[in-house]
Amino acid sequence: MTADSLAADLAGKPDALSALARRFPRWDPYAALPALLDEEPAAVRFLALGPARRACEVAATRLRRAGIGASADPSTSAEAPPAGAETLVVAVTLGDGQRELCTVLDRYVGRSPVVVLAPDADAVVARYADLLVPLHTGEVRTGTGCRAYQHALALLLLLGHRLGAPVGGSGNFPGLLLRVAHAVGSLLERAPQWVPETARVLDSPTGVHLVAPAERTASAAQGVQVLRRGPVRPAYEAETGEWSHTDRHLAAVTDYKALLFAGSSYDQRFAEHLGQLRGTFVAVGSTPDRERVPGAAATLRYPGDTDPDVSLLTEPVVAELLAAHWWAHAGD
Numbered sequence: 560m561t562a563d564s565l566a567a568d569l570a571g572k573p574d575a576l577s578a579l580a581r582r583f584p585r586w587d588p589y590a591a592l593p594a595l596l597d598e599e600p601a602a603v604r605f606l607a608l609g610p611a612r613r614a615c616e617v618a619a620t621r622l623r624r625a626g627i628g629a630s631a632d633p634s635t636s637a638e639a640p641p642a643g644a645e646t647l648v649v650a651v652t653l654g655d656g657q658r659e660l661c662t663v664l665d666r667y668v669g670r671s672p673v674v675v676l677a678p679d680a681d682a683v684v685a686r687y688a689d690l691l692v693p694l695h696t697g698e699v700r701t702g703t704g705c706r707a708y709q710h711a712l713a714l715l716l717l718l719g720h721r722l723g724a725p726v727g728g729s730g731n732f733p734g735l736l737l738r739v740a741h742a743v744g745s746l747l748e749r750a751p752q753w754v755p756e757t758a759r760v761l762d763s764p765t766g767v768h769l770v771a772p773a774e775r776t777a778s779a780a781q782g783v784q785v786l787r788r789g790p791v792r793p794a795y796e797a798e799t800g801e802w803s804h805t806d807r808h809l810a811a812v813t814d815y816k817a818l819l820f821a822g823s824s825y826d827q828r829f830a831e832h833l834g835q836l837r838g839t840f841v842a843v844g845s846t847p848d849r850e851r852v853p854g855a856a857a858t859l860r861y862p863g864d865t866d867p868d869v870s871l872l873t874e875p876v877v878a879e880l881l882a883a884h885w886w887a888h889a890g891d
Contacts, residue, residue, distance in 0.1 A: 562886035564700035565789055569879055573744040575697040575706055579713070580736035588692040588714060589721050595672035595689055601645040603722065605631040605715075606663055608656035610708050610784050613777035615651055617871065618715040620774070621724035634659040642670035649718065650684060651676045651711055653694075653704035657684045674718070676711050692718075703785050705879050712777065713739075713872055735868055742861045742873040750880055753859055757841050757877075758884045760856045765813040766793025768806060769878060770840075772823035773798050775871050779820065782878025790886035799823035803832050810836040818881070819855070820874050821846040822867065830854040843877050844870050 603622055605615035615631035622629035632638065634656060640646070648667045650660050652675075660675075664687040667673055675688035678696060685691050692714055696706040717732050746753075761767050767786065769779035779796035786794035797806045800823060809815060815838035819829065826846040833840055834854045842855040844864040851858045859877060863869035 560701045560703070560789075562789065562883055562889075565703055565705070565785075565879070565886065566883045568699050568701050568703070568705055569876060569883060570747060571697060571699075572706055572709065572876065573740040573747070575695075576709070576713075576736050576740040576743070578697065579695050579710060580733040580740070582695065583733040589690070589718060591690050592674075592721060595674075596647065597644065599627070599723065600647040601628060602640070603627060603629040603647045603649060604640060605629070605649045605651065606634040606660060607631070607651040608634055608659060609653075610704065610777065610781040611651045611653050611656070611711060613780040614708060614712040614715055615649070617712065617774075617777050618649075618719040618724070621716075621719045622722060624725060625723045627723055634663045636663070639666055642667050644671065646671045647674065647722075648672065649674045649676070649715075650687070651715070652678070652682060652684055653707035653711060654678050654682075654702060655704070657682060660684045661687065676714055678707055701789075703788050703879075703882075705781075705785060705875070708781050708875065709739075709872055716868065735872075738863050738866070738869055739872040742863045742869055743876050745861050746859075746873070746876055746880070753857070754880050754884050757857060757859070758881055758888075760839060760841055761816040761818060761881070762885075763814045763816040765815070766795060767881075768795045768797060768809075768815065768817040769820070770797045770799050770802055770806075770817050770829065771820035772825075773800065774867065775820055775822065775874070778871065778874045778878075781875040782818070782882075785875075785879050785882045786885075789882040790889055792882075792885060799829050800825035802829050807832055807836070810838045816840070818843065818878060819852060820844060820870070821852050822870060823847075826852045843874050 619629040619631040694710040771779040817840040842852040
């Protein structure tokens with residue numbers, strides 16, 4: 560795993576997403592779901608680790624909005640909610656964490672219907688699946704899970720919709736994938752212009768903080784994971800509204816640099832408080848009722864960034880490209 564292989568995986572994101580979109584409608588990953596469920600599940604339990612679990616949290620939150628009991632738990636959790644035909648279990652791996660998933664799924668096999676999302680059918684955890692959903696990421700060269708995370712999150716959104724969650728910004732799933740592919744392609748095409756300057760602005764001996772709205776903290780978590788795994792940089796996540804009550808204290812005593820995934824009603828408060836503490840941030844995407852977040856050292860926009868679903872699936876690539884840049888220039 561190298562900086563070059565990470566850059567190559569990121570460069571292949573638009574084509575991989577477009578290829579996934581073209582699989583529909585001939586391929587329906589959840590066609591067998593009705594056969595697994597006698598009726599609407601009384602509960603849905605998502606199980607995963609790391610960024611995969613945060614993607615599961617997005618799906619669980621949307622299901623709860625629809626009145627369906629859903630939780631997203633670490634697959635290492637010692638909690639053992641009752642198994643039964645009325646509980647749908649959804650296990651997600653981006654390639655790692657399979658040992659832990661296998662351990663927890665032993666509680667459910669033969670007792671609850673189990674759906675597994677995994678990179679491919681050869682994954683060890685696939686043998687626990689009543690319904691296996693391959694992520695179809697294409698050939699990848701690194702273990703950072705960048706493409707796997709994006710595809711898993713997209714397919715979890717589709718699963719949520721099939722189970723009754725709100726559709727979100729696009730009821731046309733293949734169309735959403737193509738819009739995201741276009742947005743990611745735009746960021747990649749312009750990367751030589753924005754990546755070096757953004758990396759310079761956010762460079763700090765104390766690390767970088769990724770701040771996102773409550774509905775999209777999964778984006779921050781994915782960015783943090785790649786920054787830690789690739790260039791091995793200190794990286795931390797925070798929720799925008801909560802930031803003023805938690806991370807604000809760090810900004811008072813460190814060279815605080817933040818990547819803000821915009822879109823929270825608390826963007827302006829974050830900007831004002833960080834400005835008072837002489838911190839620096841770069842904003843990604845649009846903010847409510849404004850084109851830009853006031854006080855940002857730079858603003859990075861991309862096609863479709865006013866659609867929360869497009870943002871959710873697109874914006875992690877900003878942190879991933881920064882990770883590839885810092886990794887390639889480590890020691891310079």
